[in-house]
Amino acid sequence: MSAAARIVLSVAAIVVVALVAGLWIIRGPGPLAFADGPKIALADYHGASPTGVPASLAQASLVERGAYLAKAADCEACHTAAGGKSYTGGVGFKLPFGTLYSTNITPDRETGIGNYSDQDFLNAVHRGIRHDGARLYPAMPFASYTTMSDDDALAIKAYLFSLPPVHAPAPANTLTFPFNQRWAMMFWSALFNRDSRFEPDISKSPEWNRGAYLAEALAHCGECHTPRNLAFALDNRQKFAGAVTAGWRAFNITSDKATGVGAWRDDDLIAYLSSGHAAGHGTASGPMAEAVDHSFSQMASEDIRAIVAYLRSVPPVTSTDLPATLAPPAPASHKDGGAPNARGKMVFEGACVSCHGWTGESPVSPVATLTGALAVNDPAATNVAQIVISGTRRNTAADALSMPAFGNAYSDDEIAAVANYVTARFGAKGSKLTAQDVAELRKQVSQ
Secondary structure, eight states: OOHHHHHHHHHHHHHHHHHHHHHHHHHOOOTTTTOOSOBOOGGGOOSOOSSSOOGGGTTSOHHHHHHHHHHHTTHHHHHBOTTSOTTOBOOEEEETTEEEEOOOOSSOTTTSSTTOOHHHHHIIIIIOBOTTSOBOOTTSOHHHHTTSOHHHHHHHHHHHHTSOOOOOOOOOOOOOTTTTOGGGHHHHHHHHOOOOOOOOBTTSOHHHHHHHHIIIIISOTHHHHSOBOTTSOBOGGGTTSOEEETTEEEOOOSSOTTTSSTTSOHHHHHHHHHHSEETTTEEOOHHHHHHHHHTGGGSOHHHHHHHHHHHHHSOOOOOTTSOSSOOOOOOSSTTSSSOOOHHHHHHHHHHTHHHHOSSSSOSSOGGGOOTTOTGGGOTTOHHHHHHHHHOBOOOSSTTOOOBOOOTTTSOHHHHHHHHHHHHHHHSSSOOOOOHHHHHHHHHHSOO
């Protein structure tokens, strides 16, 4: 072999190695890579199966089991538009390159999934491939659902097929080129969808394995709480460290004691997931409120406890932009506390103080208490602004309290001012939102 040929081969080999290494770095670890115990196929696992439904539903019909699993997978939240019929789609997901709409998953043969065979359904849930062979976008979290067992996926299909078919065509997506080329998703899937079912970790307890299956395969917690890489895939090097999704901040749920949930009591986490409120920690809003209402609040208590057990094991990651210590209650007098902000104070006094109080400890309901909430202690004020814009619609807590939306009542400048006032008065560090920031937040909200 000539010297020139050797040089060419050497360069080619270096390029291939560099490409493989780059792809490996971009892909990153899997969602359960942090749990380094031995894993085995589900069929070889001799403990209580982590998949399926809780023991109380073990003898239920296939459709009943599917109904429970569909709630655990939170299918309704993404496939039911505001004011629309359940599971008929039409929810718009606003992305940097256009809007993507969820589809009808009732058994309508023309606009829904009525023509899907069992294999078609598994292909969609596990691999992101539609009945017609077209590729799905990862707004449908198939890269998380891929760990769901075949039996559970088909139970969900049985439930969906038991629903009345509804003719409801999805609105046309508005994605710009090249993001409107579905075929290109085959490359994304090849790199980021592992297409493998859940494997129990035999070094862990049955409760941990159940929690891992629920959190990863069904509830797909990482889809909101894990940051994404440049290819919009989950970056599990920062697993559950928090991210902004659809214009809302999903906070750190790692075991970090300062900025995660490591310092929360088990009962606090259970209460938050079950009802959307935990005393001293705040109330769920935005997409998390929807997840509580449609999913977590419908789950058996033992399943919620299993998820909590799993969350406890997720390695701590510190959110450097959040305070290590949350602010105490504000002064009782409106004349004390907070940074000078006459406009924000005026809006708060006119629209907010009657429910939230000057101290941040609500005189109306614990659900409206601001003290201790991560949202008011977030210097970015993302969720504070979104709550003012969109309001909250809590309906699971015994003393549920809904906050009306003020997005149409106040200008972007006024919303920025009141958000800055709220974080300065009730949080550890005041935010510095501008009217432009609020305008951008409005644009990001799914509809």
